[in-house]
Amino acid sequence: MKRFDCGTLVPGCDWHTRAEDEAEVVRRAVEHLRVTHGEEVIRPSMVDHIKQRVTDVQKTEA
Template structure:
């Protein structure tokens, strides 16, 4: 599972999303930036910044 935490891009934002594919994570993150942060134009460098912050979600240790 892939994870993006908006606070890594917009300090103080607690929003996050996870999905199997990076493309879906980016789609959700772009929608979040539009609706919650008022970004009307999402430039390519913003998409690249989102992609750079997507990471594998840590899996809890099995006991």
């Protein structure tokens, strides 16, 4: 499992998501940034920032 915590990118935001694939986590994070933070244009650098903050989650924690 992969996990992304929005608070690592947007201080104060407690939204997070997890999925089996990094690509799915990134997709959800991009959607969240659009809807919640008004980022209408997601730049490639933004995607890189998200990927850098995606962490592995052990299944036993799920």
